[in-house]
Amino acid sequence: MKQPLIPASESERLQALQRYQILDTASEQAFDDLTSLAAYICGTPIALISLVDANRQWFKSKVGLEASETPRDLAFCAHAICTPDKVLIVPNALEDERFVANPLVTSEPNIRFYMGAPLMTPDDFALGTLCAIDVVPRVLTEEQIIALQALSRQVISQLELRINLINLKNNIIAREEIEKNLRNTNGQLNQTLKKLRQTQAQLIQSEKMSSLGQVVAGVAHEINNPVNFIEANLSHIKSYVKDLVDVLALYQYYYPDANPEIQKQIKTIDLQYLTEDLPKILSSMEMGTERIQKIVLSLRNFSRLDEAEKKSVNIHEGIDNTLLILQHRLKATKKRPEIQIIRDYSNIPLFECYPAQLNQVFMNILSNAIDAIEFCSKPEAGKICIKTQISQTKSLVVRISDNGTGIKDDILKSIFDPFFTTKPVGKGTGLGLSISYQIVVQKHGGTLKYRTTLGQGTEFWIEIPACS
Numbered sequence: 001m002k003q004p005l006i007p008a009s010e011s012e013r014l015q016a017l018q019r020y021q022i023l024d025t026a027s028e029q030a031f032d033d034l035t036s037l038a039a040y041i042c043g044t045p046i047a048l049i050s051l052v053d054a055n056r057q058w059f060k061s062k063v064g065l066e067a068s069e070t071p072r073d074l075a076f077c078a079h080a081i082c083t084p085d086k087v088l089i090v091p092n093a094l095e096d097e098r099f100v101a102n103p104l105v106t107s108e109p110n111i112r113f114y115m116g117a118p119l120m121t122p123d124d125f126a127l128g129t130l131c132a133i134d135v136v137p138r139v140l141t142e143e144q145i146i147a148l149q150a151l152s153r154q155v156i157s158q159l160e161l162r163i164n165l166i167n168l169k170n171n172i173i174a175r176e177e178i179e180k181n182l183r184n185t186n187g188q189l190n191q192t193l194k195k196l197r198q199t200q201a202q203l204i205q206s207e208k209m210s211s212l213g214q215v216v217a218g219v220a221h222e223i224n225n226p227v228n229f230i231e232a233n234l235s236h237i238k239s240y241v242k243d244l245v246d247v248l249a250l251y252q253y254y255y256p257d258a259n260p261e262i263q264k265q266i267k268t269i270d271l272q273y274l275t276e277d278l279p280k281i282l283s284s285m286e287m288g289t290e291r292i293q294k295i296v297l298s299l300r301n302f303s304r305l306d307e308a309e310k311k312s313v314n315i316h317e318g319i320d321n322t323l324l325i326l327q328h329r330l331k332a333t334k335k336r337p338e339i340q341i342i343r344d345y346s347n348i349p350l351f352e353c354y355p356a357q358l359n360q361v362f363m364n365i366l367s368n369a370i371d372a373i374e375f376c377s378k379p380e381a382g383k384i385c386i387k388t389q390i391s392q393t394k395s396l397v398v399r400i401s402d403n404g405t406g407i408k409d410d411i412l413k414s415i416f417d418p419f420f421t422t423k424p425v426g427k428g429t430g431l432g433l434s435i436s437y438q439i440v441v442q443k444h445g446g447t448l449k450y451r452t453t454l455g456q457g458t459e460f461w462i463e464i465p466a467c468s
Contacts, residue, residue, distance in 0.1 A: 002098040004078035010124065013081075014054055016125040020159050021166060023051065023058055030158050031061040034130065034151050039063045041147045042115065042132035042140055048117070049155055050077040051128035064133075065109060074104055076133075080116040081126035087145055088129070090114040092137035113138045115145070117152035122160070129154050223292065231289040238282045245275050257397075312350040315396065319386060321420075322362040329370050339373055339382040346389040350397050354462060357439045361448075364432035365400050365460050372404025372458060394466040395446070401459035407452040440464065 007013055010313045017023070031049055039047035046064035057075035059068055072078050079098060080088035093099040093112050104111050116129035130152040134141075140148075141277065159194075248271075258266070293413040323330075323341060366384065373382035380403070387399040408417065416437045438450040446464035 001072055004075065005082045007082055007084075013125040013127070016121050016123065017051060017053065020127070020163050022060060022159060022162070023053060023300075025060070027061060028162075031155065032063075034155055034158070035061040035063045036103045036150050036267050038132055038148055039107060040131055041151075042144050044113070044132040044138075046109065046133035048131050048133065049119075049128070050075070050131060051119075052078055052126075053082055057128065058073070070104065074102055076102075076104075076111070076114045076131045077116055077131060080118055080129045080131070084118040084120055084126035086123070087118075087149060088114070089115045089140070089145070091139055094137075110135050112136050114331075115140060115148060117145075117148045118151055119155050119159075119380040121156060127156075127159075148216045163214075176235050216401065227289055227292045231286070231293065234282060234289065238279070241278055241282065245278070248275070309354075310352050311355055313355045315348055315351050315353075315388060315398070316345050318355060318359045319362055319388075319398075322359055322366060325363070326366055326370065337381045338376065339370060339384060342383060342385040344385065344387040346387075348388055348396070351464075352467060354439070354443060355398055357443060358464075361436040361439050361462065362398075362400075362415075364436045365462075368432060369400060369402035369404065369458070371408070372402050374404075374453075376404045378403070378455075391463065396466070397461060399461040401457060403457040406454040406456055406458055408452075408454060412452070416448075 035047040035049055039045070048059050048063070048065065049061040050059055052072060052075060054072070056069045056072050057077050059065070062068070076088070076090065076099065076210075079227075090096050090099060091113060093102065093105045093114065099105050099114075102111075109421070111133055113134035114131060116131035118125055118126040119128050119130060130148060132148060330339045330341065369384050370382075373384070376382070383403050385399070385401045387401075389397050391397050416433050439449050440446045440462055444464045446462065448460065448462055450458060450460045452458040
């Protein structure tokens, strides 16, 4: 038996074979159709698509043979690839010195006839053959030889199509992976952008509240001094006025017939009305100074510049201080009657929280409630209900509801987004609810939720766990 030669470009040929990723793959109908057609055209019981590897020939498709591979040194196809420019034909293996002693000839499958058309790649490497085999000697016609060559070219076309589909699939997978990575990156960028916007909102609001707090504290201090002076002296003035009125009454009692000029002046100034009204004016001034002192105290409590840490506070005091600051917005206007405030306070003990920031939440939600009522065209009076309670889990719950315009469905998902606002330019920054959400959820570990009905109003409820 003569050993087959090794092609001159064997290394490159093996690389070309590996490039098709075909070895040891499952059967495929397209290749099986070609082997069946080859057996039919050539009239042989056996037809193979044989690929010659480094040490074996492996059958991608087979008709009439059970084996899936044989050693390369026994393969007829190993001889065929050495003459890639022509079909290898062995009419009778027993009469060919190359194959007469080949075990494939002397025993099963007892090959006698062999014809193999080399499988030539576009870059001229012979990968193997499409071969027809018989157990008896025979001769094929020229038409059968040409047909087998044509089928061998179709085998290469199928290999090219197959590898192109694999490459396409890999490209699609790679593209999908890239798109997935892009989506992940885009999601990360969106999260980063959201965090940046939240940080920007926090910085803006913090600076705004810090500046406001400093102004409020400064104004409160400046107002407090003269108000205290007035309040401290009003009691003396009331005493002095009373003494003067008493002395005047004594003069009238003991000298009822006063000088005509004095009588004239008494009538001019309406002395009786003056003596009756002056104490009332002093009482009104006293009430006014008390109200100013309460407002100043509310401003100082609202800003709470010295309370950056948690502190146990009276929650109702914070709400009432906020309402006092907003009192001017609750009064009746030409377009609507006075907004009613309905308090439903439970008996709540001192609660630990960040008071200045929680007051800011009350301010933002109450301001929005007033805006919603002002934008509403309903004839009935505006109402804001504030309900407080301690839940079964010891959490603080504050519900603030209004009978205003409600919130449209298409903007519900955006109301907590930084800088989102439906108010006209200059009327709102879009920071109020976003900052409130961060204060309640992130700062206090609580929840800030809402429910709304268009045209009927909105309710926000704040829940903050105890010892959060």
